[in-house]
Amino acid sequence: MMDFVNSSVDAYLADNGVSYNGWTIAAVDDGGDATVVAAGRGLVATKDYEPGDVLFVDTPLIVSPRVTGPASPPPVCPVCYTTATALAGCPGGCGLPVCGGPCARHPGHSDECRYVRSMGPKTGAGRWSAGLYNGIVAVRALTVLKDGPYACFLDVLQKKSTDMPVFEVEELKKNINMKLTEDDERIMTVACKIMDANCFETITYRRDKLISLKGLYPVASFMNHSCVPNTMHNFDGTFKMTVKASLPIHKGQEITTTYTHLIWPTAIRQNHLLTSKQFVCTCIRCCDPKEFGTQLSALNCIIQNCDGCIFPINPLDKTSFWQCSLCAKLVTHVEIKSFYKNIESLMNSINVFCPKTLRTILDAFNIRKDGPYVVDLRLKFIWKSKNTSLNLEQLLYKEKSCVELLDLIHKLGLGQCRLLGLISLELSKVIEEKVSRFNWNTKTLNIFNNQIILLRQKSTAILDGDDNTKISVDDNN
Numbered sequence: 198m199m200d201f202v203n204s205s206v207d208a209y210l211a212d213n214g215v216s217y218n219g220w221t222i223a224a225v226d227d228g229g230d231a232t233v234v235a236a237g238r239g240l241v242a243t244k245d246y247e248p249g250d251v252l253f254v255d256t257p258l259i260v261s262p263r264v265t266g267p268a269s270p271p272p273v274c275p276v277c278y279t280t281a282t283a284l285a286g287c288p289g290g291c292g293l294p295v296c297g298g299p300c301a302r303h304p305g306h307s308d309e310c311r312y313v314r315s316m317g318p319k320t321g322a323g324r325w326s327a328g329l330y331n332g333i334v335a336v337r338a339l340t341v342l343k344d345g346p347y348a349c350f351l352d353v354l355q356k357k358s359t360d361m362p363v364f365e366v367e368e369l370k371k372n373i374n375m376k377l378t379e380d381d382e383r384i385m386t387v388a389c390k391i392m393d394a395n396c397f398e399t400i401t402y403r404r405d406k407l408i409s410l411k412g413l414y415p416v417a418s419f420m421n422h423s424c425v426p427n428t429m430h431n432f433d434g435t436f437k438m439t440v441k442a443s444l445p446i447h448k449g450q451e452i453t454t455t456y457t458h459l460i461w462p463t464a465i466r467q468n469h470l471l472t473s474k475q476f477v478c479t480c481i482r483c484c485d486p487k488e489f490g491t492q493l494s495a496l497n498c499i500i501q502n503c504d505g506c507i508f509p510i511n512p513l514d515k516t517s518f519w520q521c522s523l524c525a526k527l528v529t530h531v532e533i534k535s536f537y538k539n540i541e542s543l544m545n546s547i548n549v550f551c552p553k554t555l556r557t558i559l560d561a562f563n564i565r566k567d568g569p570y571v572v573d574l575r576l577k578f579i580w581k582s583k584n585t586s587l588n589l590e591q592l593l594y595k596e597k598s599c600v601e602l603l604d605l606i607h608k609l610g611l612g613q614c615r616l617l618g619l620i621s622l623e624l625s626k627v628i629e630e631k632v633s634r635f636n637w638n639t640k641t642l643n644i645f646n647n648q649i650i651l652l653r654q655k656s657t658a659i660l661d662g663d664d665n666t667k668i669s670v671d672d673n674n
């Protein structure tokens with residue numbers, strides 16, 4: 198197992214006999230050596246682990262749909278999480294949407310249904326409101342965390358630090374006739390801030406669609422972030438999270454996860470972590486302008502005929518100058534931001550993926566094929582394209598992209614991460630398609646078949662127990 202370190206909270210949990218997930222979270226004597234964890238409290242291995250070893254399995258305290266808004270996914274039934282085209286107002290009268298009677302009567306819905314009804318939802322009979330749907334996580338958190346055995350997590354888990362009104366609570370307040378009690382509002386506000394600081398994206402399949410939800414996992418919440426994490430995780434059909442080692446972990450070493458996308462370049466990861474989790478990551482990868490030789494963040498030099506690449510002088514400082522490795526040309530962060538923005542919108546504008554067109558665009562705009570946003574686009578092509586519909590050029594480009602991305606993962610030192618499993622699986626399917634299209638001689642066929650077997654073994658070892666091995670466009674971890 199692992200220990201909680203560096204915290205009076207450990208003592209608090211132990212004093213209060215908190216038991217979660219079948220085991221007791223106990224205080225740990227870290228011998229006064231808190232330096233092992235660089236980011237407040239964290240998890241530390243108490244024995245050695247090999248890649249693939251299961252560290253722990255965590256059950257969510259709260260699972261909730263993501264809220265609606267311009268950039269949010271379409272609403273789902275908050276009980277079974279399907280994207281029903283015609284969600285209807287709960288017949289119980291709570292004003293939340295459900296996909297049908299069984300979900301309306303589901304025990305998992307009864308507490309929140311009763312609570313919202315008691316608050317006088319501002320919806321017509323049989324209707325549901327987006328505002329109440331937006332507030333569902335606050336209501337759900339209240340029903341789980343108020344007065345129950347898990348109420349102590351309100352004190353224990355880290356909260357997003359903000360004095361701003363909490364969107365979900367405000368949405369709820371606007372859409373009910375009664376005034377929330379002071380205590381309920383406090384609990385909901387704290388719980389939403391806890392969700393913001395700790396929740397994981399849990400992706401599940403419903404009726405062949407990927408549904409992105411958020412889940413609060415009490416044990417996993419103590420894992421700090423690294424851009425070269427030593428664990429990976431997956432979710433089963435009941436949202437149980439299994440955390441496995443992706444790299445060897447030694448006794449006493451901190452257990453880390455990622456809160457961002459593994460193949461994003463440093464500037465984008467840093468920005469994401471700062472805005473979503475309010476900290477600046479100072480991990481070894483973030484400190485290295487060349488990201489372990491991958492040059493993932495690099496831009497081509499803007500000086501004509503210079504073959505150099507521009508790198509940040511100090512990648513941890515977003516106002517740092519960038520400099521060409523060959524001609525030493527300095528570029529300001531403002532210019533870099535504008536280059537990144539232009540590349541992003543260019544890459545986003547590509548709908549139908551044609552390798553030749555992509556190459557022309559990259560040449561015309563002097564963009565690197567393994568640079569910011571281009572790698573994302575290539576990954577999107579891997580996820581979205583259907584092998585049987587690709588022409589030969591596209592199929593071979595997909596194969597090349599899979600191979601190059603696996604190489605990137607290797608260079609970044611990401612070990613047996615989930616992305617490696619997913620790309621290996623996809624590459625095996627691409628090779629299968631290649632095999633099926635031509636009459637290969639026996640020797641070549643054997644080589645391909647061996648490649649397929651090895652890739653399948655690799656992906657199975659990583660994705661075993663994963664309820665979601667079909668690939669998600671946003672699934673970069």
Ligand SMILES: C[S@@+](CC[C@H](N)C(=O)[O-])C[C@H]1O[C@@H](n2cnc3c(N)ncnc32)[C@H](O)[C@@H]1O
Nearest residue numbers: 236237238355394395418419420421422474476
């Ligand atoms: C999910 S919590 C992790 C547990 C947290 N350290 C605690 O004490 O409860 C996420 C928060 O931990 C801190 N954190 C996690 N990883 C970090 C890192 N690599 N560097 C700095 N702070 C980090 C940030 O404050 C972040 O918002």
